[in-house]
Amino acid sequence: MTNILLTGGAGYIASHTAxxxxxxxxxxxxxxxxxxxxxxxxxxxxxxxxxxxxxxxMDVLNTAGVTQVxxxxxxxxxxxxxxxxxxxxSVTMPLEYYHNNVVGLINVLQAMRAADVKHIVLSSSATVxxxxxxxxxxxxxxLSATSPYGESKVMMEHIIRDVAKAxxxxxxxxxxxxxxxxxHPSGLIGEHPRGIPNNLMPYIQQVAVGLxxxxxVFGNDYDTTDGTGExxxxxxxxxxxxxxxxxxxLLSGKDSITTNLGTGQxxxxxxxxxxxxxxxxxxxxxxFAPRRAGDIACFYADPSLSQHILNFHTEFxxxxxxxxxxxxxxxxxxxxxxxxxx
Ligand code: WQD
Numbered sequence: 001m002t003n004i005l006l007t008g009g010a011g012y013i014a015s016h017t018a019x020x021x022x023x024x025x026x027x028x029x030x031x032x033x034x035x036x037x038x039x040x041x042x043x044x045x046x047x048x049x050x051x052x053x054x055x056x057x058m059d060v061l062n063t064a065g066v067t068q069v070x071x072x073x074x075x076x077x078x079x080x081x082x083x084x085x086x087x088x089x090s091v092t093m094p095l096e097y098y099h100n101n102v103v104g105l106i107n108v109l110q111a112m113r114a115a116d117v118k119h120i121v122l123s124s125s126a127t128v129x130x131x132x133x134x135x136x137x138x139x140x141x142x143l144s145a146t147s148p149y150g151e152s153k154v155m156m157e158h159i160i161r162d163v164a165k166a167x168x169x170x171x172x173x174x175x176x177x178x179x180x181x182x183x184h185p186s187g188l189i190g191e192h193p194r195g196i197p198n199n200l201m202p203y204i205q206q207v208a209v210g211l212x213x214x215x216x217v218f219g220n221d222y223d224t225t226d227g228t229g230e231x232x233x234x235x236x237x238x239x240x241x242x243x244x245x246x247x248x249x250l251l252s253g254k255d256s257i258t259t260n261l262g263t264g265q266x267x268x269x270x271x272x273x274x275x276x277x278x279x280x281x282x283x284x285x286x287x288f289a290p291r292r293a294g295d296i297a298c299f300y301a302d303p304s305l306s307q308h309i310l311n312f313h314t315e316f317x318x319x320x321x322x323x324x325x326x327x328x329x330x331x332x333x334x335x336x337x338x339x340x341x342x
Contacts, residue, residue, distance in 0.1 A: 001027045004247060005075045007060050007108060008082030009053075010037035012191040013123065013180055013239060015045060017079065019189070020240040022049045026247065029073050031066070032082070033059040036194060040336035044188040047340070061100075063107040063114075070115035077119035077247050080108055083152070086198050087127070087294060090149035101152035102159070109163055112170075119250040120160065121243060122174045126232070126262070126299060128154050129176075135266070136302035139176070139258050146294050157258070164256055171256045173246035178232035178262035178301050180239050182321040183328035190328030191236075192335025200269060201233070201321070205329035208282040215284055217269050219291035224298050228269035232262040232300035235316030235324070245310040262301025263314045275318045280326040 004021055006014045009030025015037075018028040030053050032039075039055060046052040054073070058065050060082045069075070083101040084090065090097040105122075112120065129137045130144030145151035157174055164170045181201040183190030197203040206212040220227040242261045249257065273284050306312040316324075331341035 002076050002251065003027045003029050003073045005029050005031060005070065005073065005078045007031050007078065007080050008037070008123075010034060010039060010041050010055065011081055012037075013177070013236060014079070014081040015041045015189050016184055016236045016240040017243045018045060018053055019049055019184060020237070020244045021247070022051050022053075024244045024248070026244070028053050029069070029075065030055040031058050031060070031069060033057065036084070038336040041189060043340065044336070048184065048186055048188050060104040060108050063111050066108060066111035067114045070111055070117050075115070075117050077121065077250055078108060078112060078117060079121040079123070079243060079247065080105060081123045083123065085149060087147045087149045088198060090147050090152070094148035097148045097152050101149075102155050105156045105159060109159070113167070118169050118171060119247075120170070120172045121246045121250070122156060122160055122172060124157055124174045124176045125150070125153050126176050126178045126260070126301065128157060129299065131296050135298060135300045136264060137260065137299060138302045139260060139305050171250050173250055173256065174258040175242060175246060176258070176260045177239060178234055178260065180236050181233045182235045182237070182316065182324040184237060185324050185327070187324075187327040187331045187341055190325070190332060192332065200272060201325055204273065204276050204284055205325050207284050208276065208280050208326060209329050209333050211333065213285065215273065215286040216289035217286050218289055218295060220288045222291075222297035224268055226268050226270050229295055230266035230268045230298035230300070232265065233267055233272070233318065233321055234262055234314060235321050237324075238314040238316050242306065242310065242312050245312050249310060257309055259306040259309060260301040260303055261306055261312065262303050264301050264303040266298050266300040267318055272318065272322070276322040276326065279319055279322040282326070
């Protein structure tokens with residue numbers, strides 16, 4: 001069996017990736033400190049796949065511990081999800097973001113070197129394109145950041161590229177996510193952010209289920225189709241499949257890559273609200289509010305490189321994203337603290 005270590009493995013994107021890895025005949029080993037996730041996801045993964053992955057409670061900052069895990073489980077590739085990811089929070093807590101995200105990656109790379117593990121998939125983000133590029137974003141665009149979170153992702157990419165230049169046997173796949181949303185169609189796993197959701201879709205989900213009164217739409221005076229912000233939303237199961245393709249790309253001996261994972265189709269806030277209402281049958285009350293600091297009007301991916309190199313094509317549309325997000329939310333109003341849905 002080919003063992004793949006998922007750092008941050010109990011998290012939103014990682015848990016969905018674990019399902020897709022199992023379906024592809026690979027064995028995910030999950031490592032997580034549960035700062036932003038729950039070990040209860042294991043019960044759901046077992047119910048969904050028939051496999052109960054090994055879950056190790058550990059911080060990626062524990063280099064010796066990660067080294068031992070890599071050796072004990074004969075890890076063939078690492079998918080590095082573990083990072084803090086709230087843009088606004090990063091502005092108020094830069095040290096924690098640089099420590100967890102940048103030092104955390106350095107420690108994982110040191111552990112990989114010690115354990116002779118040669119393949120890494122990095123969870124990167126469209127945030128590395130900053131605010132000066134014009135959409136559709138291409139991978140050779142200049143990188144910049146508008147927050148310590150974005151800066152940490154830019155640094156993480158530079159670190160991996162430099163380490164791979166020094167050690168030609170190390171190969172990587174850096175995946176720049178656009179806006180991941182939705183949940184596994186079963187409704188057994190999904191996103192349950194701690195506190196007030198920063199992101200649009202989980203906030204809409206919580207309005208739909210009655211946890212929030214109404215959505216604030218941050219700005220309706222942008223130069224977009226309807227004045228509200230436009231983004232490239234990608235279904236989390238499409239994203240998960242993209243990770244499997246990237247792991248298989250590396251394990252088959254192919255060259256390192258840095259690629260977008262997006263649909264190439266921008267969608268506005270109001271369009272998402274209307275689609276969610278149509279799919280869920282729930283009204284989503286909203287009010288227009290001032291623009292959010294740091295937001296830009298519109299960004300979306302040029303998906304052609306991932307299509308060409310990984311043969312990656314998204315299969316889920318906005319209605320699928322809303323359907324699966326609602327199916328998860330309505331069955332799990334308290335996330336994994338909810339009794340198992342039927
Ligand atoms: C989407 C649109 C908002 C909430 C962020 C990070 C990015 C990545 C994905 C980690 C925007 C509008 C939102 C709300 C709203 N995360 N909105 N009301 O900002 O594109 O990207 O999450 O990698 O790094 O920056 O996503 O979901 O926060 O916002 O009107 O309550 O929804 O203005 O136009 P964003 P988002």
